[in-house]
Amino acid sequence: xxxxxxxxxxxxxxxxxxxxxxxxxxxxxxxxxxxxxxxxxxxxxxxxxxxxxxxxxxxxxxxxxxxxxxxxxxxxxxxxxxxxxxxxxxxxxxxxxxxxxxxxxxxxxxxxxxxxxxxxxxxxxxxxxxxxxxxxxxxxxxxxxxx
Amino acid sequence: xxxxxxxxxxxxxxxxxxxxxxxxxxxxxxxxxxxxxxxxxxxxxxxxxxxxxxxxxxxxxxxxxxxxxxxxxxxxxxxxxxxxxxxxxxxxxxxxxxxxxxxxxxxxxxxxxxxxxxxxxxxxxxxxxxxxxxxxxxxxxxxxxxx
Numbered sequence: 001x002x003x004x005x006x007x008x009x010x011x012x013x014x015x016x017x018x019x020x021x022x023x024x025x026x027x028x029x030x031x032x033x034x035x036x037x038x039x040x041x042x043x044x045x046x047x048x049x050x051x052x053x054x055x056x057x058x059x060x061x062x063x064x065x066x067x068x069x070x071x072x073x074x075x076x077x078x079x080x081x082x083x084x085x086x087x088x089x090x091x092x093x094x095x096x097x098x099x100x101x102x103x104x105x106x107x108x109x110x111x112x113x114x115x116x117x118x119x120x121x122x123x124x125x126x127x128x129x130x131x132x133x134x135x136x137x138x139x140x141x142x143x144x145x146x147x
Numbered sequence: 148x149x150x151x152x153x154x155x156x157x158x159x160x161x162x163x164x165x166x167x168x169x170x171x172x173x174x175x176x177x178x179x180x181x182x183x184x185x186x187x188x189x190x191x192x193x194x195x196x197x198x199x200x201x202x203x204x205x206x207x208x209x210x211x212x213x214x215x216x217x218x219x220x221x222x223x224x225x226x227x228x229x230x231x232x233x234x235x236x237x238x239x240x241x242x243x244x245x246x247x248x249x250x251x252x253x254x255x256x257x258x259x260x261x262x263x264x265x266x267x268x269x270x271x272x273x274x275x276x277x278x279x280x281x282x283x284x285x286x287x288x289x290x291x292x293x294x
Contacts, residue, residue, distance in 0.1 A: 001165070003165065009163050012159065012162075012163045013160075013163050013164075013194070015159075016156050016159045016160050016163065016191075016194075017160075017191070017194040017195060017197065017198045018148070018150065018195065018198040018202070019194065019197050019198035019201050019202060020198075020201075020202055021198075021201030021202055021207050021209075022207055023201075023207065023208075024201075029207075033208070033269065034210075034269065041194075041197060041201075042197070042211045042214075043190070043193060043194045043196075043197040043211075043214070044163075044164070044194075046190060046193065046214070047160070047163075047164040047166065047188075047190045047191075047194065048164060048165065049190075050164065050166050050188060050189070050190040051164045051165040051166035051167075054166050054167075054168035054170075054171075054188075055165065055166060055167055055168055060168050060169055060170065060176075061170075061180070062168075063181075064189045064190075064218050065217065065218055066215070066216065066217050066218065067189075067190070067193070067215075067216045067218075068213070068214075068215045068216070069213065069214045069215070069216070070212065070213045071211050071212055071213065071214075122180065122181065
């Protein structure tokens with residue numbers, strides 16, 4: 001999944017979540033920080049991972065159990081993030097899927113990465129062709145959603 | 148920090164993040180799932196943790212390094228979440244603060260929990276009285292932001 005991050009996203013996210021840290025909203029304050037300019041919320045990039053899992057792969061029916069996030073680099077306004085999920089293991093008996101989840105910026109730098117753990121027993125094959133029938137994924141399998 | 152979760156929040160969050168999983172947005176679809184009704188995005192609750200850290204404690208200047216999230220129970224529309232962060236360790240030399248982060252619903256059930264790791268070397272004492280001067284926290288220290 002590819003997502004541009006703009007000021008509107010950051011401001012809307014701040015309003016909904018209450019995360020009004022001035023480094024995200026106040027250009028003058030941000031200029032005094034190590035970042036020198038406004039940055040997006042790291043958790044906004046994390047939310048794009050959730051979006052990929054919930055809408056593309058595994059898709060609707062996915063039950064999100066865990067997500068680890070490491071915020072490696074700042075995300076600046078205007079950055080374009082590529083969000084990917086790569087299956088690393090699948091416990092068929094419990095229908096537990098583990099995925100390596102990564103957000104890269106337009107320079108190919110990893111900005112956020114971590115592991116997702118999902119229960120996929122209720123994912124409908126129609127909604128997620130990748131998981132249908134015999135096509136249960138075996139690692140490593142890379143899935144890149146396209147915008 | 149106490150936060151009510153309403154339909155507007157969930158719909159706004161879905162729009163900004165692109166996480167349009169129907170379990171969050173479509174009452175009829177949600178009725179067919181194990182949840183029987185619409186639920187909030189787990190990552191929206193995770194975002195409230197980010198909000199607490201970025202605005203209350205440690206506050207502006209906090210550099211978010213890591214966040215682990217375990218989604219324990221669904222968050223339903225209308226739920227009221229109490230978000231808490233408890234210092235578990237502080238590495239003074241590197242200014243690395245570790246916090247146990249928990250979201251509980253109005254029934255006291257843990258819905259989301261995990262660990263946050265923050266760099267607090269640039270947190271201004273004025274912005275975060277809890278971290279000023281000699282008052283560097285020693286674990287365990289519980290901090291509950293109030294709405």
